[in-house]
Amino acid sequence: MYYQLYEFNHAALQPARAYADAMRLFYSNPLNPMAKTYLGRTVAAAAELFERSTRRYGKPEFGLTDTNVNGVRVRVREDIIWSRPFCDIIHFKRDLPAGAKPGPKILMVAPMSGHYATLLRGTVETMLPYADVYITDWADARMVPLSEGTFDLDDYIDYVIDMLGHLGPDTHVMAVCQPSVPVLAAVALMEARGEATVPASMTLMGGPIDTRRNPTAVNQLAEEKDIGWFRENAVMPVPWPHPGFMRMVYPGFLQLSGFMSMNLDRHLTAHKDFFMHLVKNDGEPAEKHRDFYDEYLAVMDLTAEFYLQTVETVFIRHDLPKGQMKHRGENVDPAAIRRVALLTVEGENDDISGVGQTRAAHDLCVNIPEAMRHHYMQPVVGHYGVFNGSRFRAEIAPRILDFMRSNPAGQASKAAAPEPAKASRARRKPAARRKPA
Incomplete structure (x- = not known):
């Protein structure tokens, strides 16, 4: 109503x-x-x-038509190189000058938390001169017909695994805020299965890995309410005439009102x-x-099943830091990660993901060699400043790029990878979309 x-x-x-x-x-x-x-x-x-x-306000455009590579202004065009009903991957293809190296291949996993992927426009723009950038473009749930089935946190993890498989093992995955948990889970599952397409490195930025540390107002709301309260008060059907008519969603305007009320x-x-x-x-x-x-x-809008499963798994039960997270019945064990370098980034004044919540990933990924892990906390900045703004451009982005260059694909090939089970020798594909009853 x-x-x-x-x-x-x-x-x-x-x-x-x-x-x-x-x-x-x-x-x-x-x-x-x-x-x-x-x-x-x-x-x-x-x-x-x-x-x-x-x-x-409609979906904004990235509008990134050119960039500077080695002092030369080059053209940039957007190509969709992977597509599913709830997400596309956009490749910012640069016309590189002769002899220029493409730089690290980066998959930016944008937040699926109410804003469009264009929220990372400044992040992409900063990286484009030095890297080959891809980004997830999540679909607005009210624009996806019911006939396309449902989409929950398990589907999200399947999408990430398939994206990494599509892009190959020389990919550096970069999760901004909300995707930190599903990206960490996807990489842990790929390592446990011994998949060859694990990314070279994983950068987690301002993400809710363990929201029990320095809980913010966002975390406290989830602690105070049970999942039934969110189901009753935050989930609604899409009204006519949107293509997703009658799909149950968490509306974007509710998320926006919550963020605005905080400041x-x-x-x-x-x-x-x-x-x-x-x-x-x-x-x-x-x-x-x-x-x-x-x-x-x-x-x-977000699908109701994704929103509710995320709230319950990440913010109420804290399944990942407790070692209790499962993906379609399979244990998610971050300790299985051995071949993927880990960088975590936090903002000193972050009022969405408190200090220490992202760094908690290091306590879970205990088998990543010390030489392949690093944590950085940026002074002064809040949540938005972790991935955008002048301090991101001047202080955070150079550290991320240096970390990726220092950890190319195959850097940890000497680390023992687990032998995959026979059923997992071929790269696992996302589960079939579930049609509504």
Whole structure:
């Protein structure tokens, strides 16, 4: 019912949004003498603020058309090289100049936590001059028809295993926030099966490996409520006319409202400042505000089964750090990881994944040689700064690239890999999608 009310409210405000947009265009038109006055700029600013505050933000574009390689500006194009109903892999293919090395092959596993993969646009842009970048582009669940079946945490892990198998053993996997747990689980399962396509290295950034350490407000909510509460209050059917009509989802607008409420004063101040910048005709700060909130306010739905299984497994029961996590009945044992180098990155002021939650991966992956593991905590930055912003570009990204170059594929070939069972000699494919009853 709440989702339907949200849709009705959005539709009801459409005439007001159209009127506000017309007013903005009228009072900001350079041919209108009022556009140069304080009153005209105030009306235009108020109209834009109303329109932006009530609109639905669509899926953004990456918009990365070129990059700099060895001092040469080269063209970049997006190619989809792997596709499933709930995810694509996008390859940012560069036209490398003659003699230029491609650099490490990186699979960025973007968060499936309400925002689109374009949240990592800055992360991709920073890595492109030095690496061959691929990224997971998760589907908005409200856009996936029921006929495509369900998608839960086990399916997510299967997808990651199949992606790594597709890209090959020279891949460096990089999990940003939420994917840290399923990526670690996928690599552990691949190692336990003795699969040859395990990645060369695994970078976990600001992820909830063990949320019992320095719990944040997000973690405390999960501790206070049982899974029944989340099922009753956070899961709803997709309303008509979306392609995923009647699919049970955790709506993106609920996730967004939760994140915004954690820093409500900051968001209100940002919008007040945006209004004043428009009135003062201060274009650059206003444009930065637009760019940030165009991305931040664009949200996607998650399948209910994925959301509930993740909440229960990661945040309520803490199955992975307790050694109790299973994937389709198979034990997930991080101690099986021997051939994959491990880098963990945290932010000192992270209010989503507290300090120590990601570093906990080192306590679980006890059989990775010391020379193939490293932890880095970035001072001052919060959650977003772990993978984006000036400190990421200047201090975090160079460390990640150096770590990957220091741990190429085959670096740990001397480490004994377990002999795979006969049934696992061929690379295991994801389980067949389950059709709804």
